[in-house]
Amino acid sequence: MADFLGLMKQAAELKSKMEAMQAELDRMEVEGVAGGGLVGVTLSGKGELKSVRIDDSLFKPDQKEILEDLIVAAHAEARRKLETLLQDKMQALSGGLPLPPGLKLF
16 A cells, blocks of 8 residues: 555656656747757747748749748757657656556556
8 A cells, every 4th residue: 555655746746847847848848949040940849830931042042942941940950859858757757656668548
């Protein structure tokens, strides 16, 4: 019974830490860049697209396809950074609590 109570206490602590992390995610931003910095994409900690920055040199009719590819690449980089950051935070948050492999809490 003591193990169950300990597990319940850990679960309550995890819930409180998760709520704090959700609030932190609201404030966090990551940026992905492509084309040597010619294109930048900023995502919120929850993965929402916040802004796109494009260098003026790419606004030429013959650069349209390149620009589109750079936006996609910058977004992909930002997503990778965000996923790594979230994995690190979850690992730190749940350290010690036996969670099943592959469990996604958010």
